[in-house]
Amino acid sequence: MSATLSWLDLTSSDREKFRGILDLFSEQGTVDELGLGSLRDAFSDALFPGTSVLHTRLRYVLFVPWLYQALEHRGAGGDVVDAARKKEVELIDHLAATGEDGVIGVQARASLVRLPSSVYWFALSRWGTCVHQQE
Known part of the structure; x- marks a missing residue:
């Protein structure tokens, strides 16, 4: 199921604001703002040593x-x-x-x-x- 979005375009400033909002959704990177990634990795390696999400075929x-x-x-x-x-x-x-x-x-x-x-x-x-x- 695909999402749709529609709006009534009134002014060029409204259009630019909306394009700015849409640009936020196009960012591909992830940010570990709380710094919990290293903690997650440490637990993962302690509980499941050597495994990764890349290991899909044993x-x-x-x-x-x-x-x-x-x-x-x-x-x-x-x-x-x-x-x-x-x-x-x-x-x-x-x-x-x-x-x-x-x-x-x-x-x-x-x-x-x-x-x-x-x-x-x-x-x-x-x-x-x-x-x-x-x-």
Whole structure:
């Protein structure tokens, strides 16, 4: 259902006032005027560590580590970043071919900027699933 708004336009000053009011509705940003955002984030991380509203598909918590394990066992060699990107795009293609819902990057495919792994890295490291090892 869409909202409608109508008014009788009498003067140019009335029109400008009304346009100013309408411009207030077009602002896209949010403001944490009371400063409660950091408190909310602290509670969220304490109660649900590593989770985010971006995590809508739990399957990536398994797929991302499996991809990197496969690269490690195969010995990706030089450019792990490019090899991992290629594997993630292949994963998108496979999931899309099976008709799965909610596949990250199903429309952009190879031109995808934010890969599934970038969304899930924090959760994976927080839960101890993927750990960075120093050599």
